[in-house]
Amino acid sequence: MMDPEILIDIKGLTMEYVSRSGLLGQKVRRVRVLEDINLQILKGETLGIVGESGCGKTTLANSLMRFVKPSRGQVLYHNNDLLAMEKGTLRKLRSEIQMVFQNPFSSLNPRMTVFSIVAEPLVTHTALKGMDLANRVTELIEEVGLSSEHLKRHPHEMSGGQAQRVAIARALALNPRFVVLDEPTSALDVSVQAQIVNLLVRLQEAHGLTYMFISHAIGVVQHVSDRIAVLYLGEIVELASRDDICEKPRHPYTQALFSSTPVPDPDSQHQRIILEGNVPSLANPPLGCRFHTRCHYVMDRCRVEKPVPISVNGGHLATCHLLA
Numbered sequence: 001m002m003d004p005e006i007l008i009d010i011k012g013l014t015m016e017y018v019s020r021s022g023l024l025g026q027k028v029r030r031v032r033v034l035e036d037i038n039l040q041i042l043k044g045e046t047l048g049i050v051g052e053s054g055c056g057k058t059t060l061a062n063s064l065m066r067f068v069k070p071s072r073g074q075v076l077y078h079n080n081d082l083l084a085m086e087k088g089t090l091r092k093l094r095s096e097i098q099m100v101f102q103n104p105f106s107s108l109n110p111r112m113t114v115f116s117i118v119a120e121p122l123v124t125h126t127a128l129k130g131m132d133l134a135n136r137v138t139e140l141i142e143e144v145g146l147s148s149e150h151l152k153r154h155p156h157e158m159s160g161g162q163a164q165r166v167a168i169a170r171a172l173a174l175n176p177r178f179v180v181l182d183e184p185t186s187a188l189d190v191s192v193q194a195q196i197v198n199l200l201v202r203l204q205e206a207h208g209l210t211y212m213f214i215s216h217a218i219g220v221v222q223h224v225s226d227r228i229a230v231l232y233l234g235e236i237v238e239l240a241s242r243d244d245i246c247e248k249p250r251h252p253y254t255q256a257l258f259s260s261t262p263v264p265d266p267d268s269q270h271q272r273i274i275l276e277g278n279v280p281s282l283a284n285p286p287l288g289c290r291f292h293t294r295c296h297y298v299m300d301r302c303r304v305e306k307p308v309p310i311s312v313n314g315g316h317l318a319t320c321h322l323l324a
Contacts, residue, residue, distance in 0.1 A: 013073035048225030095174035
């Protein structure tokens, strides 16, 4: 059996924002949103990224897409570093790497019709014109579950689910290989969320897509992911296959997150783990293990020594002193 192909290889990705205050700007404030992220995304898989709000999920997506420039690190795509590319070279790769945002009404131009929105990347990156362009746009719209009658509408004339389908059609227009999905269902009604998730799964199978699926909704991530990475305060604290991490999470933070998922069995002995305290500020993160201020199993060692990732079962990695 052949080893899976690594499509995206993230190495040492760190994102730090620096601000200055004072009369002469002598006061420097550093906020490190991502800390030494190392992550591989395999061709054809869905990698789920979970964590509380403010843990760095969206910054990870924006850094990967190079909407923001990380402080250091690499994002290798076919062994080419996206972070070191010239803008012209990166622009050519935009057809292969796309993103679907959380709120479709914020990501779609309100002045443009659905036809113009979906056609825009085709006009920019291909030679399609006239009927060929119109046919391709209609094909994309129908593939995401809409009809040709939607093409003349503007985003505000559509429901949230319909608008998100337009955003997905636009992302698929150039036949990408990798799609970042940043909370693609969180702004939608629960009934519509399931429809969009099933659509994304169907499109992945049809086009051989690779997804990075970012969400705070654990149930959704469990449903769509092949592997799951857990972020806390800008660091990956656990990474494993969906089955391994759902059945036996090793990090205390992961255990608390997954305990919040409702269990349909009324006879289950499932217990919710309540995390105490608030998420610390990224401007002043705790020393040692960043989770120790909220951990039920905290030891003296956790307060002063930073844990390293430990392999507990082949590809199952967790960053916790309890496993040492």
